[in-house]
Amino acid sequence: MSYDRAGLLDALAARYVVGTMAPRTRRRFERLRSRLPAADAAAIAWERRTAPLAMVVPPVAPSASVWEAIDRRTGGREAGSERAAAAPGRAWWSWLVPVAGLAFGVLATVGVMRSDPARFLPIDEMIQQRGTLPPSYVGILVDAAGEARMLASSTRHGRTMSIKVLKPIDVPAGKVLQLWALPADGAPFPVGVVPREGKGAFELADTSEKLLSTVTRLAVSIEGAPAAAGATPGPFVLQGHCVKLW
Amino acid sequence: MPAPPPPLAPLLARTALGDRAAFRVLYDATAPSLLGVALRILRDRARAEDVLQEAFVNVWHRAGSYRESASAPMTWLTTIVRNRALDVLRSEGRHGADSLTDDEDGMRDIEDADGDPATLLERAGDALAIRGCLDAIEGVQRQCLALAYYRGFTHAEVAAHLGSPIGSVKVWLRRGLEKLERCLERKA
Numbered sequence: 120m121s122y123d124r125a126g127l128l129d130a131l132a133a134r135y136v137v138g139t140m141a142p143r144t145r146r147r148f149e150r151l152r153s154r155l156p157a158a159d160a161a162a163i164a165w166e167r168r169t170a171p172l173a174m175v176v177p178p179v180a181p182s183a184s185v186w187e188a189i190d191r192r193t194g195g196r197e198a199g200s201e202r203a204a205a206a207p208g209r210a211w212w213s214w215l216v217p218v219a220g221l222a223f224g225v226l227a228t229v230g231v232m233r234s235d236p237a238r239f240l241p242i243d244e245m246i247q248q249r250g251t252l253p254p255s256y257v258g259i260l261v262d263a264a265g266e267a268r269m270l271a272s273s274t275r276h277g278r279t280m281s282i283k284v285l286k287p288i289d290v291p292a293g294k295v296l297q298l299w300a301l302p303a304d305g306a307p308f309p310v311g312v313v314p315r316e317g318k319g320a321f322e323l324a325d326t327s328e329k330l331l332s333t334v335t336r337l338a339v340s341i342e343g344a345p346a347a348a349g350a351t352p353g354p355f356v357l358q359g360h361c362v363k364l365w
Numbered sequence: 366m367p368a369p370p371p372p373l374a375p376l377l378a379r380t381a382l383g384d385r386a387a388f389r390v391l392y393d394a395t396a397p398s399l400l401g402v403a404l405r406i407l408r409d410r411a412r413a414e415d416v417l418q419e420a421f422v423n424v425w426h427r428a429g430s431y432r433e434s435a436s437a438p439m440t441w442l443t444t445i446v447r448n449r450a451l452d453v454l455r456s457e458g459r460h461g462a463d464s465l466t467d468d469e470d471g472m473r474d475i476e477d478a479d480g481d482p483a484t485l486l487e488r489a490g491d492a493l494a495i496r497g498c499l500d501a502i503e504g505v506q507r508q509c510l511a512l513a514y515y516r517g518f519t520h521a522e523v524a525a526h527l528g529s530p531i532g533s534v535k536v537w538l539r540r541g542l543e544k545l546e547r548c549l550e551r552k553a
Contacts, residue, residue: 137510137538138406141519166440167436172515173443173447177401178397181397185396186392193422193426
């Protein structure tokens with residue numbers, strides 16, 4: 120077989136990246152890739168094209184033992200027991216990194232969560248390190264019982280909405296959780312699909328400032344499919360204020 | 366593809382320099398998404414977590430080889446995890462009935478989280494505003510692509526799953542990919 124033909128190479132790279140190659144063929148393509156730059160480039164191009172498909176896979180929180188094993192195998196425990204000891208404490212708040220200290224500010228100000236203040240100490244330290252909170256739009260969504268279930272945040276001029284699900288939400292198989300923005304003087308519009316648990320991020324259609332400047336509330340409904348522009352939302356299972364943090 | 370916050374490229378760069386704190390933040394920011402990808406292919410939590418562990422040990426040692434110009438950080442990480450998951454899947458020789466039954470342990474993890482591969486692909490289209498691209502792919506081609514990408518099925522397994530000849534599956538998948546490629550490049 121001649122590997123000079125770009126079309127063939129591209130087709131092989133696509134099959135390799137999508138994953139349909141049989142094991143032996145897979146090994147063979149990997150060897151080819153290591154010695155033929157064109158094969159490597161073709162595979163990288165397909166990895167880039169297909170990567171967006173992975174972004175919608177719902178996140179699953181790993182067991183704590185996974186990091187412990189990684190830490191041990193990469194020399195963390197041996198290298199510094201002090202750091203290793205600090206790691207578990209950092210794990211629980213590290214999801215806040217996307218929204219950094221602002222989450223602390225909102226949680227403390229709005230008082231949605233009552234927690235042992237000591238638990239927030241690491242974030243407090245982080246805020247002191249950062250100095251300021253980035254201007255952001257933030258929503259804390261609560262369920263019918265008033266319990267906080269989801270945190271949505273996006274920097275003022277950013278295009279990425281970060282979601283943290285505080286407590287898993289029941290969603291029937293085949294359904295999706297749709298986030299809606301509710302402007303003060305207009306119809307709700309769909310913002311994106313959010314995970315039922317864990318955390319996630321998705322790209323907004325425009326900057327937060329453009330989309331959310333007149334939005335006073337956010338809400339989540341269960342839909343059969345991601346809502347298109349102009350769609351009417353089903354009953355809201357979560358709702359909350361959308362506030363400007365600046 | 367949007368880079369999920371926090372910015373991953375600087376974290377990878379610091380990881381390459383042996384910064385363990387950056388490595389940990391990188392792990393916390395990406396591990397849940399990557400475990401989701403591995404779990405979907407392997408359908409077994411223990412094996413998926415093993416893959417995640419191997420992948421991050423690999424990342425620790427290989428972070429210096431990451432080239433930002435070639436791919437986004439999450440693309441690079443996803444590729445490492447997917448390749449390892451596919452290797453594990455193939456090395457276990459689970460081709461056949463085992464992979465096609467829906468009653469394995471770990472299935473619940475997946476089914477609870479959301480729908481089938483085809484639904485995921487639909488969602489990818491919406492989330493990424495490439496719905497038009499996916500709509501242009503005929504149903505069966507789309508189904509092949511979803512089974513291959515999200516479940517790690519080989520041609521033979523897709524064929525068995527759909528009850529179609531393997532030759533047809535190869536053609537469908539090929540055409541589906543070609544359409545996706547053409548459309549994505551138009552968008553780009």
